[in-house]
Amino acid sequence: xxxxVQSGGEVKMPGAAVxxxxxxxxxxxxAYGITWVRQAPGQGPEWxxxxxxxxxxxxxxxxxxxxxxxxxxxxxxxxxxxxxxLRFDDTAIYYCAKSPFxxxxxxxxxxxxxxxxx
Amino acid sequence: EIVMTQSPATLSVSPGERxxxxxxxxxxxxxxxxxxxxxxGQAPRLLIFDASTRATGVPAMxxxxxxxxxxxxxxxxxxSEDFAVYYCQQYNYWPVTFGQGTTVEIx
Numbered sequence: 001x002x003x004x005v006q007s008g009g010e011v012k013m014p015g016a017a018v019x020x021x022x023x024x025x026x027x028x029x030x031a032y033g034i035t036w037v038r039q040a041p042g043q044g045p046e047w048x049x050x051x052x053x054x055x056x057x058x059x060x061x062x063x064x065x066x067x068x069x070x071x072x073x074x075x076x077x078x079x080x081x082x083x084x085x086l087r088f089d090d091t092a093i094y095y096c097a098k099s100p101f102x103x104x105x106x107x108x109x110x111x112x113x114x115x116x117x118x
Numbered sequence: 119e120i121v122m123t124q125s126p127a128t129l130s131v132s133p134g135e136r137x138x139x140x141x142x143x144x145x146x147x148x149x150x151x152x153x154x155x156x157x158x159g160q161a162p163r164l165l166i167f168d169a170s171t172r173a174t175g176v177p178a179m180x181x182x183x184x185x186x187x188x189x190x191x192x193x194x195x196x197x198s199e200d201f202a203v204y205y206c207q208q209y210n211y212w213p214v215t216f217g218q219g220t221t222v223e224i225x
Contacts, residue, residue, distance in 0.1 A: 044216055044217070044218050044219045045154075045205060045207075045216045046216070047213055047216065050214075059212050059213075061213045062213070095162075097161075102150075102209050102210070102212070103209060104164055105162075106164045106167075106173060108162060108163070
């Protein structure tokens with residue numbers, strides 16, 4: 001089924017940007033997409049968007065549309081999520097997960113903690 | 119956006135008993151409904167997709183049912199490792215949306 005390994009935790013100032021990576025292995029990377037989900041402390045999961053590893057097509061949640069970019073690099077089987085103009089309430093665990101177009105997420109990374117603090 | 123509403127928020131169950139969790143969608147999502155289990159400090163784990171199909175490696179004690187707007191996850195004979203938070207998720211429409219979760223706790 002595969003494995004997703006995410007980059008390490010980050011601490012950022014308000015207004016900065018963060019870029020989280022997600023390295024895939026054990027499956028045909030370009031045959032699926034990657035979904036990004038975040039989870040604030042004590043809250044449920046929040047879907048941020050999806051990127052196709054086949055052609056780079058994206059679908060973002062309206063809430064993040066203006067400040068998120070999701071990309072993939074098939075040469076390194078790695079997906080990236082960049083979130084800009086960080087605010088205190090962006091403090092959360094950010095997960096990547098393997099999923100085809102409009103399908104459930106069957107493999108998850110362990111999460112990357114992003115802390116926004118002054 | 120489809121709103122997913124789970125009930126109850128917390129379910130207290132004794133080990134060995136059955137737990138029944140509900141999820142309602144604000145409009146029909148067909149059978150495009152998944153259930154996830156999340157334990158503290160871990161990522162969510164896919165249990166059920168397409169409303170009633172168990173994911174790879176998920177034991178038969180987990181079963182899902184429903185279609186349209188009303189769905190149920192049943193956990194028969196709860197074991198200690200099954201006490202966790204359970205989320206439903208619709209993937210019929212963008213944006214994909216999750217319910218707020220049901221915490222299954224030891225009674």
